[in-house]
Amino acid sequence: MKFSxxxxxxxxQSGNKRLxxxxxxxxxxxxxxxxxxxxxxxxxxxxxxxxxxxxxxxxVPGAGKSTFIENFGRLAIANGKKVAVLAIDPSSSINKGSIxxxxxxMEELAKxxxxxxxxxxxxxxxxxxxxxxxxxxxxxxxxxxxxxxIETVGVGQSEVLVADITDVFLFLKIIGGGDELQGxxxxxxxxxxxxxxxxxxxxxxxxxxxxxLELKRALDFIPPKEKGWKIPVLLGSALYNEGLGExxxxxxxxxxxxxxxxxxxxxxxxxxxxxxxYWVQEYILAMMKRSDSVEAAYVQHKKNxxxxxxxxxxxxxxxxxxxxxxx
Numbered sequence: 001m002k003f004s005x006x007x008x009x010x011x012x013q014s015g016n017k018r019l020x021x022x023x024x025x026x027x028x029x030x031x032x033x034x035x036x037x038x039x040x041x042x043x044x045x046x047x048x049x050x051x052x053x054x055x056x057x058x059x060v061p062g063a064g065k066s067t068f069i070e071n072f073g074r075l076a077i078a079n080g081k082k083v084a085v086l087a088i089d090p091s092s093s094i095n096k097g098s099i100x101x102x103x104x105x106m107e108e109l110a111k112x113x114x115x116x117x118x119x120x121x122x123x124x125x126x127x128x129x130x131x132x133x134x135x136x137x138x139x140x141x142x143x144x145x146x147x148x149x150i151e152t153v154g155v156g157q158s159e160v161l162v163a164d165i166t167d168v169f170l171f172l173k174i175i176g177g178g179d180e181l182q183g184x185x186x187x188x189x190x191x192x193x194x195x196x197x198x199x200x201x202x203x204x205x206x207x208x209x210x211x212x213l214e215l216k217r218a219l220d221f222i223p224p225k226e227k228g229w230k231i232p233v234l235l236g237s238a239l240y241n242e243g244l245g246e247x248x249x250x251x252x253x254x255x256x257x258x259x260x261x262x263x264x265x266x267x268x269x270x271x272x273x274x275x276x277x278y279w280v281q282e283y284i285l286a287m288m289k290r291s292d293s294v295e296a297a298y299v300q301h302k303k304n305x306x307x308x309x310x311x312x313x314x315x316x317x318x319x320x321x322x323x324x325x326x327x
Contacts, residue, residue, distance in 0.1 A: 003019065003022055005037055005041050005044065007019070008022060008023045008026070008041055009041065009044050009045065012045065012139055012142050012143050013048070013142060013143070013144075015143050015144055017116055020116060020139060020143050021118065023041060023139050024118055024132075024136050024139055026038050026041065027041070027042065027135045027136060028132050038135075042135060042138070045138060045139065045142045048141070049138040049141045049142055052084075052137075052140065052141045052146055052147065052148050053146065053147050053148070053167055053168065053255055054137060054148045054150070054167045055147060055148065055149050055166060055167070055168045055169075055170060055251065056150045056152065056162035056163060056165070056166035056168070056169045056170065057069060057150065057152065057170045057172065058162060058169070058170070058172070058188065059171060059172030059173065059198075062174065063173065063174050063198055064174070064198045064199055064239070065151050065152075065172055066087070066105040067238045067239050068172055068196070068198060068238035068244075069085055069087075069106065069109070069149050069151050070105075070108055070109040070238075071238050071239075071241050071244055072149070072238070072244050072247065072248070073085060073106075073109045073112070073115055073147070073149065074108065074109055074112065074115075075241070075244050075245065075248055076146070076147050076248065077112050077114045081114070081146040082114040082115075082116075082144055082145045082146050082147075083109075083112075083114065083116075083145060083146070083148075083149065084115070084116045084117075084118070084140035084145035084147070084149070085106065085109070085115070085116070085117045085118065085149045085151065086118050086133055086137065086140070086148065086149070086150045086151070087106075087117060087118065087119045087151045088119075088150065088151060088152050088153060116140065116143070116145060118136065118140075133150065133165060134165045134271075134275050137150075137165065150162060150165070150166060163191040164271055165271055165275075167255060167258070167267070167268075168193050168194065168255065169191055169192050169193045169194075170192070170193065170194045170195075170196060170251075171189070171192045171194070171195045171196070172198050173196065173197045173198065173215070174197070174198055174199050175199070175204055175207045175211050176207075189215075189222055190222055190225070192225075193226070193229070193231065193254055194231065194234070194247065194251065194254070195215060195231060195232070195234070196234050196235075196236060196238075196243065196247055197212060197215075197233065197234065197235050197236070198236065198237065198238050199237055199239070200235045200236055200237050200242070200243075201237060208235050209235070212233045212235060216233055219231050219233075226254075226257065226258065226263060227261065228257060228261070229254060229257055232246075232250050234246050234247060288323060294323055297319060297322060297323070301315040301316070301318060301319040302315070
């Protein structure tokens with residue numbers, strides 16, 4: 001059944017989960033007729049966006065991201081909040097569909113009336129975020145969700161791109177979780193706002209404290225991302241709900257600090273500008289490829305690049321110059 005833009009808008013504002021999901025599917029669609037309605041819907045919802053706290057959660061596979069999100073979400077709901085989870089699955093290289101199926105890994109949170117979980121395939125988009133995550137986030141904001149938690153794939157340094165669409169960037173760490181990958185750790189730590197060492201129990205408590213000390217020392221060599229904020233490194237166990245209350249409090253403290261220094265609005269403005277730049281590139285390429293001659297040239301230059309006839313960057317430059325240069 002097809003829903004009108006007005007029906008979707010009404011459904012989103014009333015918190016109808018079925019219509020929220022329909023609206024997100026519409027925004028994710030690449031079909032031309034769906035894109036027209038999606039733009040219409042996004043235009044209508046804009047005045048009602050911006051009232052949520054957007055939290056990006058990253059960490060290597062096995063760090064316990066899903067367990068953390070499930071129990072943190074339930075804690076937030078117990079504190080009277082509504083929680084939306086955008087779980088970005090790594091995509092199958094065959095059919096671009098989700099591999100992990102995060103909704104099945106957050107069964108208790110999925111049962112909560114004030115929770116909404118949306119797994120989305122990353123579709124190969126760099127950084128472990130889907131290309132419409134920003135727009136999906138806005139739909140959830142209009143639906144009245146106080147916290148939007150974005151669980152990312154957690155595959156390496158490109159993961160820091162999640163910081164471009166969130167207010168708080170949380171890094172989940174586990175003891176012995178790949179400190180030999182110094183480049184990955186530094187790449188994430190330059191963007192991080194909070195660190196939570198997960199899966200801490202009695203038998204590894206001392207190791208966890210040593211890891212915390214090591215992380216704090218490493219942070220001393222990295223320029224602070226936000227003035228006046230010393231990045232907390234907290235210990236706990238998401239499985240046993242230990243340390244989650246501290247994280248909840250620290251997120252609120254961090255948001256309060258950003259709002260007092262006017263950084264909150266400033267960063268969100270920068271994020272919107274980056275989304276604009278991303279979509280400009282997408283639409284220019286899409287419009288250029290509508291022409292048969294441009295499409296043929298695109299295919300030829302792409303073939304030259306893939307067969308290494310010349311450098312891929314050179315082929316891209318030649319293609320763009322052919323159709324966009326003043327000559």
